[in-house]
Every structure is written in C-alpha cells, then in structure tokens.
Amino acid sequence: MTSLAPGLEADELQITSLAAEWRTILAKERENEAAEVAAWEATVAEIRAEHDALLRNGAWVGGPDDTLSILGVGRRELYHSALLAWLLDPQGRHGLGSSFLEALLRRCASDPPTSELHLAQPALEVSRGDARADIVVTAPGLCLVIENKVDAGEQHRQCDRLFESFGREPGALFVFLSPSGRAPETATGSAQEAFQKMSYADIASMLRDAMARAVGKGATVHGREVVSNYLATLNREFQ
Incomplete structure (x- = not known):
C-alpha cells in the first residue's frame, strides 16, 4: 500500500474530521427540527381542541347578523x-x-x-x-x-x-x-x-x-x- 505524503495525509485527516463534525451538526439539526415539529403539532392540536370546545358550546359564530345580508x-x-x-x-x-x-x-x-x-x-x-x-x-x-x-x-x-x-x-x-x-x-x-x-x-x-x-x-x-x-x-x- 502506498502511503500518502505527510501534507496530503494531514489534509485527509482534516477532511475526515470536518465531515464528522458536519454529520454531528446535521444530526443535531434533525433532532431540533423533530422537536420543533412535535411542538408545532402539539400547539395545533391544542388550538383544534379549543376550537372544537367553542363550537360545542355555541361560542364560535360567524356570518352576517343583519337581515338583508343574510x-x-x-x-x-x-x-x-x-x-x-x-x-x-x-x-x-x-x-x-x-x-x-x-x-x-x-x-x-x-x-x-x-x-x-x-x-x-x-x-x-x-x-x-x-x-x-x-x-x-x-x-x-x-x-x-x-x-x-x-x-x-x-x-x-x-x-x-x-x-x-x-x-x-x-x-x-x-x-x-x-x-x-x-x-x-x-x-x-x-x-x-x-x-x-x-x-x-x-x-x-x-x-x-x-x-x-x-x-x-x-x-x-x-x-x-x-x-x-x-x-x-x-x-x-x-x-
């Protein structure tokens, strides 16, 4: 096996290290995105539940209330x-x-x-x-x-x-x-x-x-x- 020149070997090690750091960063970003999505979904579910409760109680109304517009x-x-x-x-x-x-x-x-x-x-x-x-x-x-x-x-x-x-x-x-x-x-x-x-x-x-x-x-x-x-x-x- 042919060994790399010292300069090239150092570059390869640096690239390998950077690639590992990048994979770590991507993994953390995916974790953060997953957490954000989960939080967003929980918020949407909460809003839907509140909306359903308002509808059930007759507190959510819409549309016109004047005769001509109706x-x-x-x-x-x-x-x-x-x-x-x-x-x-x-x-x-x-x-x-x-x-x-x-x-x-x-x-x-x-x-x-x-x-x-x-x-x-x-x-x-x-x-x-x-x-x-x-x-x-x-x-x-x-x-x-x-x-x-x-x-x-x-x-x-x-x-x-x-x-x-x-x-x-x-x-x-x-x-x-x-x-x-x-x-x-x-x-x-x-x-x-x-x-x-x-x-x-x-x-x-x-x-x-x-x-x-x-x-x-x-x-x-x-x-x-x-x-x-x-x-x-x-x-x-x-x-």
Whole structure:
C-alpha cells in the first residue's frame, strides 16, 4: 500500500474530521427540527381542541347578523329604497317621527320646510312624464326626490329628466344617493346644481343621530329592531 505524503495525509485527516463534525451538526439539526415539529403539532392540536370546545358550546359564530345580508340582498337598490321610504315616513312604527327626514332635508338646503313634516308622505317608483323617481316625499311646500344608485349605472339623461319632471313642484329638492356619495353623471346645467350628492355613510350617520334623539313615541319593539338591523346593514356594506 502506498502511503500518502505527510501534507496530503494531514489534509485527509482534516477532511475526515470536518465531515464528522458536519454529520454531528446535521444530526443535531434533525433532532431540533423533530422537536420543533412535535411542538408545532402539539400547539395545533391544542388550538383544534379549543376550537372544537367553542363550537360545542355555541361560542364560535360567524356570518352576517343583519337581515338583508343574510338574504343576500344587502346591495339591492329596491330593498334599500323601501327601507329608506319607511324611515322617511313620520308615521312609521320606527318611532323616529320626522327626525330622520328633517336631518336629510337639512343636508339639502339651508332652510328647508320643516313646520309640517308630520304630514309628509313617501312613495316609491313615482313616474312622471318620461322620468321615474326611486323615492318621492311630499308635504306642504316640499317635494323631495331621491335617486338611489347602489351598483347600477345611470340611464340616459336620468337626472336631467327627473329635474325636468319634478323641478317645478313647490319646495322641490333633489338627492343623488350612492355608496361613495359621487356626483350624478346625468345631471347638467340647472339639474347639476339642484342635485345634492349623498353617501350611504351619510345616511348611516343621520340615522344614528335620529335614533339618539328619538323619544320613542309610536315606536314598536319590532320597528326599533328594524331600524337597528338596517343600520347594521349600512355599516356592513357601506362603511
């Protein structure tokens, strides 16, 4: 057998030693990884057990808690228009009286007619000429026209046609309601000046204020629940 030169033999011994050290390091790393995996698995098992206990006790809940979202219609314009018309009715069983209507009017004009709001009557899908308004609220000296847009676009000259059809009514006021509070695209000239842009966040704010000021006369338990439930929808969909 041929013996290695002294220098080469020393190199071989060093390589052998390094290889042994490396194997030791790898073995320790595998041990550490195994311990980490075991600890992780124990933590996951603990979390699963806690989750199962919460489910068993009915403490783990999820999903929406407002009626419109449960039904999957949280962004349907017709449903929002119907609820808004109800809230704008001073005789509604919500118990808000005319406070919500008055708050909305004060966003539209500096000195709106408020003396006879108890006589206000809201109506849905009011047609006049070639225009159809989503909500119209009438009272002595008042004709409030609300065009409600959630996700749908505007029709050809829609706001201009509304202004032309309702603009001559005594106390005519116009609101363009949308999630973002954007300006209407189909309002030009005098109609552009007449339409007040409003967001659903504005509606939620006014509704909270009206609820805080309401004295509760004429309210029913279910009526107040509807107001609170609708406010939950507004907070969920439009905040």
